Amino acid sequence: MRVxxxxxxxxxxxxxxxxxxxxxxxxxxxxxxxxxAADEGEQTxxxxxEETAAGGDNSDFKACMISDAGGFDDQSFNQAAHSGxxxxxxxxxxxxxxxxxxxxxxxxxxxxxxxxQGCDFVIGAGFLLEQAIEDAANANPDxxxxxxxxGFQDADFAPIEIDNGKPILFNTSEAAFLAGYLAAGxxxxxxxxxxxxxxxxxxxxxxxxxxxxxxxxNEDNGAAVELLGWDKEAQNGSFANSFDDQSQGASLGEQFIxxxxxxxxxxxxxxxLGTASVAEGTDTKLIWVDSxxxxxxxxxxxxxxxxxxxxxxxxxxxxxxxxxxxxxNEPYVGTLENEGVSLAPFYDFEDAVPQELKDxxxxxxxxxxxxxxxxxxxxxx
Amino acid sequence: MSEPNSPGSRPTSDDSGHEEPTQADxxxxxxxxxxxxxxxxxxxxxxxxxxxLRQVVGGDVVISLLAVVIALLLGGVLIAFADEDVxxxxxxxxxxxxxxxxASWEAVxxxxxxxxxxAIFDYEADTFNRKIRPITESMTFATPLILxxxxxxxxxxxxxxNIGAQGQIIVGGIVAAYxxxxxxxxxxxxxxxxxxGGALGGALWGFIPGILKARxxxxxxxxxxxxxxxxxxxxxxxxxxxxxNASGTGLRxxxxxxxxxxxxxxxxxxxxxxxxxxxxxxxxxxxxxIFVWWLLERSTIxxxxxxxxxxxxxxxxxxxxxxxxxxxxxxxxxxxxxxAATSQVLVTGGSLTAGVAATYGFDAITVALxxxxxxxxxxxxxxxFGAFQSGGTLMxxxxxxxxxxxxxxxxxxxLLIAAPPLVRAIxxxxxxxxxxxRGRAATKEAAA
Numbered sequence: 001m002r003v004x005x006x007x008x009x010x011x012x013x014x015x016x017x018x019x020x021x022x023x024x025x026x027x028x029x030x031x032x033x034x035x036x037a038a039d040e041g042e043q044t045x046x047x048x049x050e051e052t053a054a055g056g057d058n059s060d061f062k063a064c065m066i067s068d069a070g071g072f073d074d075q076s077f078n079q080a081a082h083s084g085x086x087x088x089x090x091x092x093x094x095x096x097x098x099x100x101x102x103x104x105x106x107x108x109x110x111x112x113x114x115x116x117q118g119c120d121f122v123i124g125a126g127f128l129l130e131q132a133i134e135d136a137a138n139a140n141p142d143x144x145x146x147x148x149x150x151g152f153q154d155a156d157f158a159p160i161e162i163d164n165g166k167p168i169l170f171n172t173s174e175a176a177f178l179a180g181y182l183a184a185g186x187x188x189x190x191x192x193x194x195x196x197x198x199x200x201x202x203x204x205x206x207x208x209x210x211x212x213x214x215x216x217x218n219e220d221n222g223a224a225v226e227l228l229g230w231d232k233e234a235q236n237g238s239f240a241n242s243f244d245d246q247s248q249g250a251s252l253g254e255q256f257i258x259x260x261x262x263x264x265x266x267x268x269x270x271x272x273l274g275t276a277s278v279a280e281g282t283d284t285k286l287i288w289v290d291s292x293x294x295x296x297x298x299x300x301x302x303x304x305x306x307x308x309x310x311x312x313x314x315x316x317x318x319x320x321x322x323x324x325x326x327x328x329n330e331p332y333v334g335t336l337e338n339e340g341v342s343l344a345p346f347y348d349f350e351d352a353v354p355q356e357l358k359d360x361x362x363x364x365x366x367x368x369x370x371x372x373x374x375x376x377x378x379x380x381x
Numbered sequence: 382m383s384e385p386n387s388p389g390s391r392p393t394s395d396d397s398g399h400e401e402p403t404q405a406d407x408x409x410x411x412x413x414x415x416x417x418x419x420x421x422x423x424x425x426x427x428x429x430x431x432x433x434l435r436q437v438v439g440g441d442v443v444i445s446l447l448a449v450v451i452a453l454l455l456g457g458v459l460i461a462f463a464d465e466d467v468x469x470x471x472x473x474x475x476x477x478x479x480x481x482x483x484a485s486w487e488a489v490x491x492x493x494x495x496x497x498x499x500a501i502f503d504y505e506a507d508t509f510n511r512k513i514r515p516i517t518e519s520m521t522f523a524t525p526l527i528l529x530x531x532x533x534x535x536x537x538x539x540x541x542x543n544i545g546a547q548g549q550i551i552v553g554g555i556v557a558a559y560x561x562x563x564x565x566x567x568x569x570x571x572x573x574x575x576x577x578g579g580a581l582g583g584a585l586w587g588f589i590p591g592i593l594k595a596r597x598x599x600x601x602x603x604x605x606x607x608x609x610x611x612x613x614x615x616x617x618x619x620x621x622x623x624x625x626n627a628s629g630t631g632l633r634x635x636x637x638x639x640x641x642x643x644x645x646x647x648x649x650x651x652x653x654x655x656x657x658x659x660x661x662x663x664x665x666x667x668x669x670x671i672f673v674w675w676l677l678e679r680s681t682i683x684x685x686x687x688x689x690x691x692x693x694x695x696x697x698x699x700x701x702x703x704x705x706x707x708x709x710x711x712x713x714x715x716x717x718x719x720x721a722a723t724s725q726v727l728v729t730g731g732s733l734t735a736g737v738a739a740t741y742g743f744d745a746i747t748v749a750l751x752x753x754x755x756x757x758x759x760x761x762x763x764x765x766f767g768a769f770q771s772g773g774t775l776m777x778x779x780x781x782x783x784x785x786x787x788x789x790x791x792x793x794x795x796l797l798i799a800a801p802p803l804v805r806a807i808x809x810x811x812x813x814x815x816x817x818x819r820g821r822a823a824t825k826e827a828a829a
Contacts, residue, residue: 064778069736099778103739105725106774108658109518113499113778116511127632128734135730139656155636155730157628199621200630241617 062095063088063319064119066110068126071100076269076290077311081125081148084315091316092323107132115140121322123148123168123315127202137165144327146318148311149202151331151381163329168314169381170202170334172289173209174368175307175341176265177375178361179287180213182305182343183263184225185357186285193228193261195238195252197268201379206267206289206307208232208377216364228261235378240271249274257284263304265289276302285349292344306344314340333381337369444804445751445758448797449765451807456790457489460782464488492782499775500768510655515771517647517659523767525550525721525741527666530748530759531673532587532717537754538677539710540690545590545605546718547742548612549583553719555619556582558726558733561637563624571640572727576665579723580716586612587715588708595704601711609742616735625733634733642729662724666760669717674756676713686710718742747795766791 065085067074072082082098089096097119099110107129114122115136123146124133130150137145144164151167154160183192194210196203211232214225229252230237238255240248249266253275256264264279265287266272276286276299288297288306297303314334321327334340343361346353367373461467467488470481498505500519506512529546536543557579566574590604621631628635643660677683688696689706697703725737748766752758773787797804805812 097778097781099774100784102784104734104736105522105739106770109771109774110778113775116506117779127630128736131633131730131732153628157635198631200632241621 058092058094058323060095061092061121061323062097062117062119063121063123063322064097064099064114064117065123065125065315066098066107066114066129067100068107068128069101069103070126071102072098077149078125080291080309080311081123081315083312084317084319085123087312087316088319088323092320094319094323101129104128108135111136115143120144121146121319121327123318126150127200133165134162137162140164144322146315148315161329164327166318166327166329167331167381168311168318168334169331170309170311170314170341171205171375171380172202172307172309172334172341173205173212173375173377173380174336175309175343176206176209176289177213177216177368178343178364179265179305179307180210180215180227181217181364182213182353182357182361183210183265183287184214184217184223185221185360186304186349186353187225187261187263188283189260189262190224191226191228191259191261192263192265193238193256193259194265194267195229195240195256197240197243197271199239203267204235205377205379205381206265207237208379209307209375210265212375212377220360228256228259240266240268242271243269244271246271246274246277249276250278253278253284257282263287265307273297273299288344294344294347301348303347304349305346308342308344310334310340310342331381335369336365442753442758443810444801445753445762445798447804447808447810448751448794451797451804452790452793453493455793456786457493459786459789460489460492461485463783463786488780488782492776492780492786495776495779495782496769496772498772498779500772503775510652510657513652514655514657515775517657518771518774519764519768520663521658521660521767522770523763524662524666524724525739526744526748526766527760527763528669528721528724529718529741529745530752530763531669531756532583532714532721533745533749534752534754534756534759535673535677535686535710535717536714537749538690539686539706540693541594541707541710541714542602543587543590543605543711543714544602544746545586545608545742546714546721546745547738547740548605548609549586549715549718550722550725550738550742551612551616552586552722553579553581553583553715554722554726554733554737555616557719557723558634558637558731558737559625561641561727561731562635565638566640568640571638572643575637575641575727576720576723579726580719583719583722584712584716587711587713587718591708591711594711595707601707613735616733616737620733620735632734636730636732637727642727642731643724645729658728660724660728662727665720665724666763669720670756670760673717673759677756682706682709718745721745744791747791750795750798 063085065082067078067082070076070078072078085096085098088094097114097117099114101107101110107124111122111124111132121144122133122136124130125148127150130147130153133145133147134152137143141164144166145162146166146168148168149170151159151169152162152165180192192214194207196207207230211227211230214227217223218225238252240252242248249268249271252266253264257278262283263285264275266275267289269290272286272288276297279286279302280299284302285304286293286299286302288294288303290309291306292308293303293306294300314332318332332340336342364373368375464484466484467481470477470484474481499515501516503512503515506514529550532546532549533543557575560575560578561571564571564574586608589608590599590601593599593604594601619625620634625634643662645657646659646661646663647655647657649655675683677686685696685701685706686709688699688701689703693703696706721741722737725731726733744766748762749759751765752760752762769787769791773784776782776786777784802812804810
């Protein structure tokens with residue numbers, strides 16, 4: 001009996017569901033067809049314009065990317081690099097493929113799978129993929145490789161060059177210098193602060209530039225703005241020892257605020273959100289890094305500016321070069337000059353920043369671009 | 382849950398141990414969800430904790446196989462859902478259902494074809510090397526799963542929920558990597574030293590919950606979970622220390638020495654010019670499987686382990702030291718997990734990163750469950766999961782099916798194994814523990 005009951009109920013359920021699906025179906029039948037037609041029309045239109053823009057049919061070129069354990073939806077590093085890949089797909093009409101690595105053990109198999117399916121340019125996102133990309137580049141001399149945010153190194157971590165491997169690096173100290181100058185000019189307590197996620201070169205380079213910017217302001221104006229959290233000489237400072245533990249960001253933020261700092265630059269990805277949460281309601285302002293914090297975080301009203309690292313355009317640029325047959329193993333280094341790094345707009349603080357300071361920042365930016373001023377950092381690429 | 386959680390407590394009544402094998406089993410089978418409560422109790426409570434364990438250990442092979450089949454079918458449904466063409470055709474499913482079914486079939490079959498090509502045999506590859514490479518990749522991925530899975534299985538047989546394989550792998554990896562790059566010893570000797578070091582590192586991390594449980598009655602589930610977190614933070618810290626941090630990045634240790642890595646398993650004269658990653662770590666996994674079989678089925682310690690797992694009170698009454706068995710079991714489990722770490726660190730050009738343990742420690746629990754905590758079963762389950770992993774990589778890159786599907790399949794397998802009545806209900810299998818029902822089930826089947 002029970003069997004029949006179940007059968008009856010499920011039959012009824014199917015009928016109900018079918019009825020539900022029926023009603024919109026009449027409409028979607030026609031609209032979907034037109035949609036499809038429209039889609040196809042759009043697509044062909046797009047393709048044509050792409051082809052003319054890129055000056056040829058690139059659909060036989062395949063660019064591929066492998067993430068580290070963060071995945072392409074990490075709202076940070078991997079995602080930024082991946083936006084370059086999808087950008088290249090749109091602008092060049094190339095084929096793309098991507099694979100997320102859930103663990104370090106998957107780097108090599110993922111790269112191998114990409115090479116096997118005929119990728120012409122394989123990009124690894126992050127320092128952790130260095131070894132795997134290096135091995136694959138040596139084993140597959142006919143394929144070109146790219147590596148974001150790290151150079152190639154031998155077993156003793158001495159830098160080496162690989163004929164078919166291109167490092168994509170960023171000299172963020174240039175933009176961080178401007179941020180430091182700005183912070184020193186904007187502080188009311190004469191104390192600014194910074195801290196990092198882990199003591200690694202790609203983090204410390206922000207802190208070096210920031211420190212130099214503060215020093216330059218002090219020299220220009222005879223001021224005595226103090227930087228907490230980083231000693232450039234000793235290469236020593238405050239670290240959250242994490243890129244995801246926001247409570248660390250909160251406690252570091254509290255420390256700095258109690259010591260009197262009113263502008264803080266966290267160089268630790270999402271950890272900075274912890275700092276933002278304790279800064280809320282105080283007069284403390286933040287300087288965000290990597291992405292534009294005004295747009296990517298919910299603390300836009302606290303964010304004075306952001307030190308931007310344009311990973312997407314850099315990746316897209318490297319792909320474009322390779323598509324055009326101009327691949328070189330020379331590292332791409334993002335600078336203020338090639339707009340690989342930059343300082344974001346001030347948004348809510350646009351009026352609060354004095355024109356004099358803005359002029360000074362523009363002047364320094366020009367000096368750095370022209371090479372008149374070199375921001376020195378032991379962590380520079 | 383009604384009983385206070387007091388490990389080492391005396392039996393509440395004499396008959397609890399006596400009638401428990403029949404009663405507990407049937408009650409577990411009747412109430413499938415009871416599995417969720419079992420994890421909270423320690424194995425010393427004969428009525429809940431070890432009962433679910435015993436059920437898992439005592440379940441039959443058919444259920445395991447059917448669980449895999451159901452999981453793959455469900456995975457297929459998800460693949461179809463995730464596919465863009467299927468999503469398009471579903472909007473006019475009633476106008477032209479054929480489109481929908483064709484698209485679904487294509488999506489699912491393409492994905493599973495890629496899974497097969499990536500896991501067993503790549504029939505589309507150009508060279509023989511490339512054709513057989515996938516099976517070697519599967520074995521490479523399986524090695525840590527088998528070793529850590531064996532560690533979990535030994536714990537299960539002793540009635541211990543060892544959730545700490547993750548931490549044991551990490552600590553084993555730290556020791557193995559340090560011995561690997563800090564010293565330079567002759568061939569063979571260096572490798573053996575590193576393997577031994579890795580096993581000892583894992584064993585130490587297993588010893589801590591073991592001794593805490595034996596001496597103070599601390600719940601091994603909680604202690605091992607906490608030790609996992611300690612290990613995660615420990616490795617992050619260790620990687621920033623002097624010798625480990627030669628790169629100055631705090632993310633990767635130096636490479637291990639030239640003699641510290643497992644040599645490739647398949648020699649060049651057998652398959653010329655091969656670049657297989659499969660190494661002698663797989664042989665270690667085979668040896669470990671044989672060792673665990675001998676340990677559990679043939680040795681005195683194994684008898685005590687099984688006795689303590691089946692009924693600690695009876696074991697104590699029989700004069701066995703349950704505390705000693707607990708410590709020993711955890712040390713062996715940790716040692717096996719430490720060996721799993723060596724298969725990751727001790728490879729050519731290998732080095733230590735914070736991700737050394739990946740999710741092997743947790744996948745190993747699934748492997749041990751699927752393998753019914755038997756050595757051979759765990760070995761085969763490890764191979765299956767290794768194949769999923771290897772195939773999932775290709776599936777992801779060729780058909781852009783998210784590799785997460787593989788995790789869903791693995792998780793569904795665990796879910797089904799924890800609830801055998803569900804599997805029996807789906808396939809209308811008779812319940813072996815309830816003879817009276819058998820007749821009814823048969824008539825039902827005939828009627829339907």
